Amino acid sequence: MSQTAVEMPTIQGLFGGNMMSPIEDPYRVYARLRDESPVLAVSTMMGINYLVTRYEDVTAMLRDPEVFSSRGNARAIGLVMGRTLLEMDGVEHVRHRNLIAPFFSPLAMRSEMPAVVDEIVNDLIDDFAGEGAADLVSQFTFIFPMRVIAHIIGVPIDDHAAFHRMALDLISIAEDPARGLAASQELVTFLQPLLDRRRGEQGVDLLSKLLHGDVDGHRLSDEEVLSFLRLLLPAGADTTYRLTGTVLWVLLHDPELMERVREDRSLIERVIQEVLRWESPVQLVSRETTRDAELAGAPIPAGMIVSACIGAANRDPAKFDGPNLFDIDRNNEDHVGFGFGRHFCAGSHLARLETRTAVNALLDRLKDLRLAAGEPTRIVGVAFRSPDRLPIRFS
Numbered sequence: 064m065s066q067t068a069v070e071m072p073t074i075q076g077l078f079g080g081n082m083m084s085p086i087e088d089p090y091r092v093y094a095r096l097r098d099e100s101p102v103l104a105v106s107t108m109m110g111i112n113y114l115v116t117r118y119e120d121v122t123a124m125l126r127d128p129e130v131f132s133s134r135g136n137a138r139a140i141g142l143v144m145g146r147t148l149l150e151m152d153g154v155e156h157v158r159h160r161n162l163i164a165p166f167f168s169p170l171a172m173r174s175e176m177p178a179v180v181d182e183i184v185n186d187l188i189d190d191f192a193g194e195g196a197a198d199l200v201s202q203f204t205f206i207f208p209m210r211v212i213a214h215i216i217g218v219p220i221d222d223h224a225a226f227h228r229m230a231l232d233l234i235s236i237a238e239d240p241a242r243g244l245a246a247s248q249e250l251v252t253f254l255q256p257l258l259d260r261r262r263g264e265q266g267v268d269l270l271s272k273l274l275h276g277d278v279d280g281h282r283l284s285d286e287e288v289l290s291f292l293r294l295l296l297p298a299g300a301d302t303t304y305r306l307t308g309t310v311l312w313v314l315l316h317d318p319e320l321m322e323r324v325r326e327d328r329s330l331i332e333r334v335i336q337e338v339l340r341w342e343s344p345v346q347l348v349s350r351e352t353t354r355d356a357e358l359a360g361a362p363i364p365a366g367m368i369v370s371a372c373i374g375a376a377n378r379d380p381a382k383f384d385g386p387n388l389f390d391i392d393r394n395n396e397d398h399v400g401f402g403f404g405r406h407f408c409a410g411s412h413l414a415r416l417e418t419r420t421a422v423n424a425l426l427d428r429l430k431d432l433r434l435a436a437g438e439p440t441r442i443v444g445v446a447f448r449s450p451d452r453l454p455i456r457f458s
């Protein structure tokens with residue numbers, strides 16, 4: 064049955080907050096939607112948005128870019144990032160993606176990157192290792208991925224806090240357009256002089272590749288390079304910090320599992336994999352219908368924004384048994400925490416390397432690592448999820 068504007072729910076009404084609010088439990092809402100309204104039109108600040116919550120439908124739409132095009136991202140995140148991979152389809156998407164792919168390939172993650180990440184992570188731990196206490200979010204997880212991505216791109220970022228704030232403001236466009244646009248402009252003001260300087264140099268980092276590589280026989284314009292950077296900085300920083308934070312949250316809340324992992328470090332990969340399913344850091348990705356479409360028997364008119372709710376799909380009992388249970392021994396290979404289809408996360412190998420390195424270093428260096436007593440921490444968020452704080456003690 065089609066919904067009328069009068070009965071159309073809002074995001075606020077569904078979740079009790081907006082997409083960036085620190086909501087603790089969106090999963091009860093998702094369970095109801097999967098059962099009762101697997102394709103639900105909701106009213107948002109950016110217009111009508113169809114939420115898709117079943118695993119089967121989420122993967123169906125993400126494997127069909129002809130009907131569910133990425134161009135819809137131009138209407139939200141594209142406003143602050145500019146034209147990026149996220150809103151491209153077909154050949155254009157492949158050609159642009161190929162430019163950056165070598166920097167994030169499994170080979171790159173085996174050659175120079177492990178040492179780079181290890182150094183960045185250990186430098187940060189040096190700052191609090193002698194203190195016996197720390198907040199792992201504000202002092203660690205929040206900072207190191209920004210340093211890593213800045214290194215890969217070749218952007219000297221002295222003020223990581225300011226950069227991270229810009230990255231967060233940028234991706235909050237759907238909730239606060241003015242803040243998002245201001246951050247976008249701020250980033251350009253910072254990056255443009257750097258581009259001017261680097262055009263005349265021949266480096267080997269990603270920025271040089273973007274400045275000197277070509278797509279279809281033409282060099283990227285400054286605007287195209289800036290757009291790439293406005294994508295990569297938040298994509299590389301705002302996601303991994305959430306994954307690492309939730310992995311640490313899980314270990315700190317389950318001392319037995321922490322001991323197992325301390326003894327057998329190969330288990331870190333399994334914890335990471337299960338966190339990507341159980342508390343997906345990125346909870347939804349959007350597409351636009353190129354023509355009238357149908358999912359789960361529900362009609363979706365052409366030109367509509369459709370959001371694949373990754374977080375809901377990853378807890379669909381039709382796909383994962385007892386989906387609310389965190390279990391590193393389950394079969395979770397098919398989770399969609401890094402997306403699905405042609406836009407599958409370009410930085411997935413880096414995210415895994417960063418998180419693995421961070422957890423290993425913390426376990427190596429902080430003995431008797433535990434949560435600070437009496438300081439509850441929560442995993443929160445709707446569009447993105449991670450712990451708000453991780454106060455720890457150690458000896």
Ligand code: HEM
Binds near residue numbers: 133160294303402403
């Ligand atoms: C835990 C960490 C991460 C998660 C959960 C994550 C999640 C995602 C998801 C769900 C998508 C799909 C977007 C879509 O289908 O529209 C995506 C795309 C992307 N991610 Fe990640 N990401 C993470 C880390 C990273 C890192 C470290 C980078 C490095 C720069 C990165 C770069 C990208 C890029 C460039 C795309 C666009 C790919 C394309 O459109 O072809 N991500 N990511």
